Amino acid sequence: MTMLKPGDTIGILGGGQLARMMALAAAPLGLDCHVYAPEADSPAFPVAAARTCAGYGDHEALAAFAAAVSVVTYEFENVPADTAAFLASRVPVLPGPRALATTQDRLVEKTFVNDIGLATPAFRAVVSLAELQAAVAELGRPSVLKTRRFGYDGKGQVIVRPGMDLEEAWSTVGGHPSILEAFVPFALEVSVVAARSADGTVSAFDVCENQHRHHILATTRVPAGIGPATEHACKEHAARIAAALDYVGVLAVEFFVLRDAGGEHVLVNEIAPRVHNSGHWTIEGAQTSQFEQHMRAVAGWPLGCVRRTGRVEMANLVGDEVEAWRKIVATPGSHLHLYGKREARPGRKMGHVTRITPE
Numbered sequence: 001m002t003m004l005k006p007g008d009t010i011g012i013l014g015g016g017q018l019a020r021m022m023a024l025a026a027a028p029l030g031l032d033c034h035v036y037a038p039e040a041d042s043p044a045f046p047v048a049a050a051r052t053c054a055g056y057g058d059h060e061a062l063a064a065f066a067a068a069v070s071v072v073t074y075e076f077e078n079v080p081a082d083t084a085a086f087l088a089s090r091v092p093v094l095p096g097p098r099a100l101a102t103t104q105d106r107l108v109e110k111t112f113v114n115d116i117g118l119a120t121p122a123f124r125a126v127v128s129l130a131e132l133q134a135a136v137a138e139l140g141r142p143s144v145l146k147t148r149r150f151g152y153d154g155k156g157q158v159i160v161r162p163g164m165d166l167e168e169a170w171s172t173v174g175g176h177p178s179i180l181e182a183f184v185p186f187a188l189e190v191s192v193v194a195a196r197s198a199d200g201t202v203s204a205f206d207v208c209e210n211q212h213r214h215h216i217l218a219t220t221r222v223p224a225g226i227g228p229a230t231e232h233a234c235k236e237h238a239a240r241i242a243a244a245l246d247y248v249g250v251l252a253v254e255f256f257v258l259r260d261a262g263g264e265h266v267l268v269n270e271i272a273p274r275v276h277n278s279g280h281w282t283i284e285g286a287q288t289s290q291f292e293q294h295m296r297a298v299a300g301w302p303l304g305c306v307r308r309t310g311r312v313e314m315a316n317l318v319g320d321e322v323e324a325w326r327k328i329v330a331t332p333g334s335h336l337h338l339y340g341k342r343e344a345r346p347g348r349k350m351g352h353v354t355r356i357t358p359e
Contacts, residue, residue: 001092001198001248003300004070006030009049010298011069011091013056013083015042017339017349018075018275021283023048025291031299036065043340044075056083066090073249073298077103077273078150094248094298099273102245106148106270107179113268116244118237120268121256122182129170135180136160142183145169147176155215159183184267186256190224192234193279195250195293195303196242203293203303204235205286210254210278213318216347220278222285222312226257230264241271250294252276277316277349284335284354285312311357322350 004010010026012019015037023033024047032049035042038056045051050068054061062083066072072093074084077100084100087093102112110120124135126145136143141164147156158172160180189212194204209224210217224231238253252272258265279290288296288304296303317324322344328336338351 001300002070004031008032008070008299009034009068010295011036011065011072011087012044012048012075013037013072013079013087014075015039015044015051016075017043017341019044020047020339021280021289021291021337022073022075022275022294025289026295029292029295029299029301031295034065034069036062041342046340056080059086062086063090071298073294075274095251095273096246096248099245099247099251103271103273104149106146107177108148109271110179110268112244113241113271116240118240118268119266121184123179126178126180129167129175132166132170132178132180136166139180139182144181144183145173145178146181147173147178149176184256184258186267187259187264188225188257189254189269190226190234190257190266191252191254191276191278192238193250193252193276193282193290194235194238194242195290195297196239196247197297197303198248198300200243201303202239202242203306204238205279205282205290205306206308207231207234208278208281208312214347216318216349217277217316218318219316220281220312220314222281222308227264230257230266233266237266237268241268245273247273249273249297250275250279250290252279254278277352280337280352281312281314281354282306283337284356285309285314308359309356310359312354313357314352314354316349317351317353318349319346320344325351328353 009032011034015035020043026033034050035044035048036052126132141162143160189210190207196202207224208220208222211219254269255266275290283289287307328334335354
């Protein structure tokens with residue numbers, strides 16, 4: 001892989017808050033970012049060195065974009081396969097096509113995780129009401145029905161509870177190809193944000209503990225309330241996943257932590273092939289943020305130090321919670337990040353606030 005130099009340009013597919021924070025992290029390194037997105041009001045556009053507002057199927061615009069950058073990365077995993085393939089024929093795309101193909105489909109993703117020797121909740125493929133009925137009979141209730149593609153923040157899924165009509169559940173996911181997952185009585189939800197460079201070096205941030213509200217991440221705390229062996233296992237699992245995907249860049253792996261008489265155990269819940277909401281704490285909470293780390297990796301630079309700067313709590317500002325910005329900026333020790341979104345809708349991530357406590 002060729003190492004980029006200051007003044008070179010990294011292309012970013014997608015113009016949301018993750019692209020915005022990637023561009024902000026690249027600038028101090030002397031790297032420019034060119035953001036490609038179809039939405040004219042994309043939050044990343046105002047902070048990017050260059051921008052293209054065009055559809056993901058516009059080959060003329062994509063060709064011009066590819067010619068203007070040294071490497072392409074992305075801020076969301078549902079990049080159309082045709083778009084990724086078109087760009088990859090002209091310019092390096094990192095992380096590579098295998099990571100996208102694996103993580104865009106929940107069935108493929110969980111099968112991949114099992115195939116490399118890591119445990120997940122039990123799951124079954126479901127493509128019809130009859131298969132859903134058979135899967136529920138096998139995995140029991142409660143269980144979770146999820147579409148195989150395009151689900152996030154609780155979208156595209158439904159909990160199959162005792163007494164729930166299965167036709168209603170199947171209708172809720174639109175009859176799309178899905179998976180049914182066994183319900184997991186977890187003690188904690190945690191995640192690891194890790195980076196892998198082109199030479200195979202892996203560096204993982206400390207494991208963080210996540211709490212959700214209405215299926216949306218509400219709070220992340222670091223360190224997580226887990227034992228050293230569990231911390232090590234989570235980081236090792238993330239490194240194994242990254243190596244198996246020949247991954248370059250930052251990824252996040254979400255885990256369920258189970259506790260029983262035998263101690264703590266982890267199950268892989270989900271892989272995100274990108275910088276991740278649960279890693280936002282690293283902007284102030286680590287020597288190198290996840291966003292700078294991703295820019296370093298895709299630029300072919302050495303990875304940065306991931307040492308924590310203290311105990312960290314990061315809270316998302318969702319919907320009208322952003323109206324508390326005046327109070328937040330007046331509070332010593334609070335680090336406010338707003339995403340440049342003009343309309344605060346219910347369930348929409350508008351920003352986050354991070355607080356660091358010295359250890």
